[in-house]
Amino acid sequence: MDDIDIAYLTEDKVQADILIEGLPGIGQVGKLVVEHMIQELGAEKVVDIISIYLPPQVLIDPGGVVRLPANEIFLWKGDEIAIAFLIGDFQSTSNEGHYLLADAYLDIAEELGVKRVYTLGGFGVGHLVEEPRVLGAVTDEKLIEEVTGAGGAMTGDEPGGIVGAAGLLLGLAAERGMDGICLMGETPGYLVDPKSAGRVLAVLTRLLGIEIDPTRLSEHAAEMEKILARYEEMERGKEEESLNYIG
Amino acid sequence: MDDIDIAYLTEDKVQADILIEGLPGIGQVGKLVVEHMIQELGAEKVVDIISIYLPPQVLIDPGGVVRLPANEIFLWKGDEIAIAFLIGDFQSTSNEGHYLLADAYLDIAEELGVKRVYTLGGFGVGHLVEEPRVLGAVTDEKLIEEVTGAGGAMTGDEPGGIVGAAGLLLGLAAERGMDGICLMGETPGYLVDPKSAGRVLAVLTRLLGIEIDPTRLSEHAAEMEKILARYEEMERGKEEESLNYIG
């Protein structure tokens, strides 16, 4: 195998206008959005990527069939736009691997004819968020208006960086002359967060000018809310109990 | 030396139908099984592998003679099946090395004509197991029936992965069109476990259609049981003593 092994699964010429990245990360926000879009749009897998920079293991699917950790590209062709989705099991296990994988993804994107890259993620705030904002970061000032026009807030006030594929894909895309927009949903950081993912989906679909039924994501979010409510109730119960002991 | 240095120890053309991996791992289960098979069948060493991805040290054999850490391939030719065994001192010290070594093992396997890979290991459960099950994982659904028919249980219910050579050899074998079956004996995880190894051997030999005398492995297991029993007795003794102090 090569250090990064790229397998095209179709002999058809595949083309896409944009790439949307949703690899695992904070609150799994990006992954939830891209998984939802792939399901709702019925996108098809066209590229399979395995690499020595991914964890050295296999994953066991239900039933007991194993597979290598992989990152994958799915394709959906609408009437006005063709979208490539980048999704996968893991990010790189090494610093250098992060760069090399991001560069390989952009090689594929360029071959597909992609002109713009969206990267999705969570913005960890360390506490529950009632109304999570969607924070944007861009490769060029000219893109700011698009993001704010679609309901995103710019991250300029909060210093810092975007670590991993969501960041590097933007930075390396700019080097190649592609546009890049990162959308990050505010999220506690310690929970899988479909509510935050829903907000990111809303801003993203407005940016893309397509419609995607958010129902399944909303249902998932409602379930999480219930679980959290039950958990909080239990915690309150424990507290009262311990107060009773003292009293 | 090359990053991975492969030395064939014979000039005869070596060929094998299957490869069985038993590198060090949880409870040393895989290693115990393959060592036992090599001894019982009288398999011969045909390949020696040293690598910069193995620990940077030498091992001192009894008597004071040193040798580099190595992984080795042994060969046994039966009437109906020829088996290559992969065994060794260590697994890779780095994530990337795990991939590169597994890929090198499969290069050798392909050259030997191997069509199917078995990987053996322990499945750590964190406590003593009275009747350890043998859990199977496969590269293809069509192999499930073989495993269950030979007394293995499928791992599908327990999520997770198989880390290291036992996992990667399956995943990378599938990429090359080879079949792969992993057998994992349930084991505490903190003990060398010949009992678990005995169960894996039983399922494996049924799968292979060969017979191997398990006596030595059973004796080893019986010894371990005695040691554990003595240890438990001592622990109980201590407990009673400390109760006496209190009383």
Next chain:
Amino acid sequence: MDDIDIAYLTEDKVQADILIEGLPGIGQVGKLVVEHMIQELGAEKVVDIISIYLPPQVLIDPGGVVRLPANEIFLWKGDEIAIAFLIGDFQSTSNEGHYLLADAYLDIAEELGVKRVYTLGGFGVGHLVEEPRVLGAVTDEKLIEEVTGAGGAMTGDEPGGIVGAAGLLLGLAAERGMDGICLMGETPGYLVDPKSAGRVLAVLTRLLGIEIDPTRLSEHAAEMEKILARYEEMERGKEEESLNYIG
């Protein structure tokens, strides 16, 4: 991208007599000095360096525009001396990367015609320093007199080493037959230290025979002093309060 990607931003032939390095390090002393010099002299960026050995992330500039972590070379041409400045966001994330980046910087320096390298940094002492000394280290004995003549003290009494780019650039410059001088301002180590940077600037400009207005650096240092004074007052306040509790 290459492992280290060097982009020249001008088609003019760029030349420099000396290279001054001020990458991030202890007390940010070197970075403060070089940033100050670039601003005061109006040096222009001529080279952009990105690399897989820098952290795998992007930085978000105010306003929300992202950029890859980069190291950069600025150029200033005076009447009698042309200076290349090396500045940047980060140092290497790996040991090997430190060597490979330093070697690449010196490739550029050689192409520019550089004959001497100055590296700047902080010398952490672990406590506040009223009158920070500037300690020098050199690639050749013949350079000692220059350093002490300009007000620097030699480090020979205090054993140890200089870690990272400030050290390696000297060591590798010597291998190429270039001269090298390292100037380190004493600094607590746990604070950004413009006062120490001011002292390094003073010694450095004397060595270079150029004048640079230190006002902005002095103002920055005065601000830091005020912040520290306020902080100490607060700490004393807390102490007295806690004494009152006890009393």
Next chain:
Amino acid sequence: MDDIDIAYLTEDKVQADILIEGLPGIGQVGKLVVEHMIQELGAEKVVDIISIYLPPQVLIDPGGVVRLPANEIFLWKGDEIAIAFLIGDFQSTSNEGHYLLADAYLDIAEELGVKRVYTLGGFGVGHLVEEPRVLGAVTDEKLIEEVTGAGGAMTGDEPGGIVGAAGLLLGLAAERGMDGICLMGETPGYLVDPKSAGRVLAVLTRLLGIEIDPTRLSEHAAEMEKILARYEEMERGKEEESLNYIG
């Protein structure tokens, strides 16, 4: 620079019968022996090795002159034997680097015509040793008699390995058909140990059939004994004091 940069410092043809390694390690035993031999014999430096696998820093020599961490080969030509000594500042910072450096050292050794490699080190026992033994390990059984004949004991009873250059040089030398002997002086492990170094020197010179005045090493050992004695006295003093407090 290359990943491992080897510079020959003489244009004369250099040749050696044996290589003796004394890189930094447990108790600095090996380094003390080789430094002593180089000084007593007046060996001359013939090769300088720098590498990205050594720590990314420079060392500051007394007086303030810096130099890259290096490993070096010295040469001494006696009437009956020519010896190459390998000594240096550090061992590799990475596992892979250990292999690559050891392999490079043996490339040089082969070019010098070396037929046998001695590696020297400490054998950490975790406590002070009144009469430290010298433990031997060899690449071939036929060498055992030589070691025991010279006063060394074989390590065969104590299981384990030899980590780093002292081990790998033997293992990789054997792959090239060279003989190899490792001599390890018993040592606490937490102290620089010239006494243990003296014992290793004694066995080694008997093996080599040369004489080397051990006086300086003995003086160094006597000094260490005094320091230890004073330290123990102080510790006893503290103990008695604390007993007085209790009493």
